[in-house]
Amino acid sequence: MNEDISPQPGKRLGLTAYLLAGIPFFAVSFGVCFANRDEPVLFGFPFLLTYLIFWICATPLFLWLADRSARQ
Amino acid sequence: MSSLVAFSIVAAMLVGTMAFGFLAVGKIKMSPQELVIGNRSFGTILLSLLFAGETITSFTFLGAAGWAYSRGAPAFYILAYLPLGLIVLFLCGPLLWRRAREFNFLTNADYFASIYESRLLGLLVAVCGVFFLVLYLTVQLTGIQILLEIAGYGSVKGISAGAIAFFLIVIFVLFNGLRGVAWVSVIKDVLVLGAVLFAGVIIPIHFFGSPLHLFERLREAHPDWLTLRSGTMPNGTVWFVSTVLVNAVGIITWPHAAAAIYSAKNEASIRRNAMLLPFYQVILVLVLFAGFSALLVTPGLKGDDADQSFMRVVQTHYSAWVVGVVAGAGCLAGLVPGSSMILAAGSLIAKNIVGTFSQSFAQKHQTALTRISVLLVAMFAFVSWATARSTLVSMLLVAANGAAQFLPGILLSLSDRRPSALSIGSGLVVSLLFLCWTAAVKLPLISGISVGFVALVLNFAMVGLITLTSHFGQRLRQSGREPADR
Numbered sequence: 001m002n003e004d005i006s007p008q009p010g011k012r013l014g015l016t017a018y019l020l021a022g023i024p025f026f027a028v029s030f031g032v033c034f035a036n037r038d039e040p041v042l043f044g045f046p047f048l049l050t051y052l053i054f055w056i057c058a059t060p061l062f063l064w065l066a067d068r069s070a071r072q
Numbered sequence: 073m074s075s076l077v078a079f080s081i082v083a084a085m086l087v088g089t090m091a092f093g094f095l096a097v098g099k100i101k102m103s104p105q106e107l108v109i110g111n112r113s114f115g116t117i118l119l120s121l122l123f124a125g126e127t128i129t130s131f132t133f134l135g136a137a138g139w140a141y142s143r144g145a146p147a148f149y150i151l152a153y154l155p156l157g158l159i160v161l162f163l164c165g166p167l168l169w170r171r172a173r174e175f176n177f178l179t180n181a182d183y184f185a186s187i188y189e190s191r192l193l194g195l196l197v198a199v200c201g202v203f204f205l206v207l208y209l210t211v212q213l214t215g216i217q218i219l220l221e222i223a224g225y226g227s228v229k230g231i232s233a234g235a236i237a238f239f240l241i242v243i244f245v246l247f248n249g250l251r252g253v254a255w256v257s258v259i260k261d262v263l264v265l266g267a268v269l270f271a272g273v274i275i276p277i278h279f280f281g282s283p284l285h286l287f288e289r290l291r292e293a294h295p296d297w298l299t300l301r302s303g304t305m306p307n308g309t310v311w312f313v314s315t316v317l318v319n320a321v322g323i324i325t326w327p328h329a330a331a332a333i334y335s336a337k338n339e340a341s342i343r344r345n346a347m348l349l350p351f352y353q354v355i356l357v358l359v360l361f362a363g364f365s366a367l368l369v370t371p372g373l374k375g376d377d378a379d380q381s382f383m384r385v386v387q388t389h390y391s392a393w394v395v396g397v398v399a400g401a402g403c404l405a406g407l408v409p410g411s412s413m414i415l416a417a418g419s420l421i422a423k424n425i426v427g428t429f430s431q432s433f434a435q436k437h438q439t440a441l442t443r444i445s446v447l448l449v450a451m452f453a454f455v456s457w458a459t460a461r462s463t464l465v466s467m468l469l470v471a472a473n474g475a476a477q478f479l480p481g482i483l484l485s486l487s488d489r490r491p492s493a494l495s496i497g498s499g500l501v502v503s504l505l506f507l508c509w510t511a512a513v514k515l516p517l518i519s520g521i522s523v524g525f526v527a528l529v530l531n532f533a534m535v536g537l538i539t540l541t542s543h544f545g546q547r548l549r550q551s552g553r554e555p556a557d558r
Contacts, residue, residue: 011339025159028152029316033309036300044284046298052151053357059155059350063162067343
């Protein structure tokens with residue numbers, strides 16, 4: 001069973017990785033307190049919604065950078 | 073006539089999806105490990121499909137629109153907690169997976185029992201886990217019932233139709249296990265995407281010209297609808313942040329999410345899965361558009377009926393086959409996560425509850441025992457849903473917030489100095505008692521903070537208190553013994 005899994009050493013996430021992953025984490029949670037506005041309206045969207053969509057789409061980028069920063 | 077068309081489409085979609093699942097899984101030999109965690113063999117794609125399948129449920133489908141309809145901006149929490157959960161998964165998932173493979177864990181109760189060296193703690197986690205899963209299953213059943221009633225145009229009682237749909241999926245789970253659930257998620261995720269694009273793009277274009285005009289109209293009709301109330305007011309920003317955090321940790325604390333983590337082939341596929349999924353989850357914005365549109369098109373739905381808002385619009389303004397396709401996609405969104413919940417509950421009973429009392433028996437017949445437990449859980453969930461709905465609704469918050477209470481045990485197990493089983497167990501018990509009390513007195517908020525978050529703080533505090541007390545007690549005993557030794 002599971003012969004295809006070689007015993008590879010896991011990546012260790014360093015401080016940089018935690019900081020990078022922490023940025024979208026705080027933006028989508030605590031950041032909402034500061035983005036709770038309707039104005040400025042972008043493309044008709046309320047600002048709070050634009051803010052959330054932006055950070056959701058930016059999350060993969062930050063996670064990718066965090067992954068890159070981790071040592072093998 | 074309409075009901076016949078819509079119903080046949082829903083039935084065809086359900087049966088077709090399951091047939092696809094049977095074909096995809098084929099003749100893989102079922103061991104407990106294969107049944108419950110797909111033999112730890114899922115790569116990035118299958119894992120992403122499974123996580124997308126599990127996190128976008130019929131509650132997200134109907135509830136997000138319902139919240140947008142009845143509450144406005146607070147509905148954004150459903151949008152926010154999913155990517156937040158993926159960040160938690162990215163950071164903790166690989167570490168949990170590594171231990172699970174090293175010690176061959178199948179369930180999250182295995183994790184607690186083994187890491188904290190206490191079968192009693194494992195039993196406690198298993199019993200609570202099954203309880204939460206059954207409650208969460210009933211939410212999915214209610215969602216499926218709503219969709220089937222809409223597809224029946226009032227001619228069908230959802231309970232009987234729901235019963236058939238539900239037992240079809242039980243049979244499917246028994247034979248195909250988690251791998252089957254992951255494969256049928258392919259169809260489910262695509263169909264949900266289609267339904268959501270229809271609901272969030274076509275409906276606003278049809279009624280308002282474009283999604284942007286939707287917001288103009290919404291601002292005129294409900295000026296305060298698109299922002300949260302400030303601070304500690306009900307559904308205010310404090311509530312938002314605390315709710316989002318409690319829900320986000322669910323991605324590592326729910327038993328069925330733990331099974332999904334363990335099913336990964338390697339650590340990299342868990343990380344890549346977390347990097348990919350936000351792109352899929354962002355489509356939930358469109359569900360919010362559907363809810364906002366429904367508010368302008370058919371205002372006046374109150375209470376639970378708000379959850380049906382956008383389906384009512386589809387039913388009134390579009391032809392029967394559209395209703396069928398959207399309802400079918402919604403049903404799959406309930407049945408797919410439902411099957412992984414049944415599976416997780418079944419394995420908890422077989423391995424951790426029966427296994428605590430008779431280990432040799434449980435090990436010898438584990439696959440059969442898991443299957444029997446799956447049947448029992450499904451039957452129990454269905455009967456309690458059909459007979460005691462209102463009681464279940466009031467306990468639902470206990471389940472959603474309760475699953476998050478496994479967090480201290482998971483998080484602190486990753487630290488160098490892990491606490492004792494006693495401290496983790498008492499933290500869990502105290503926080504759950506607190507949640508039951510808040511449900512009994514109908515208290516959703518404490519000074520603006522969601523009770524789930526308060527319970528989590530209480531939980532951590534209790535763990536700290538017991539750890540400190542036992543540490544202090546040990547020191548006292550040692551210093552008491554020392555003079556006698558001399």
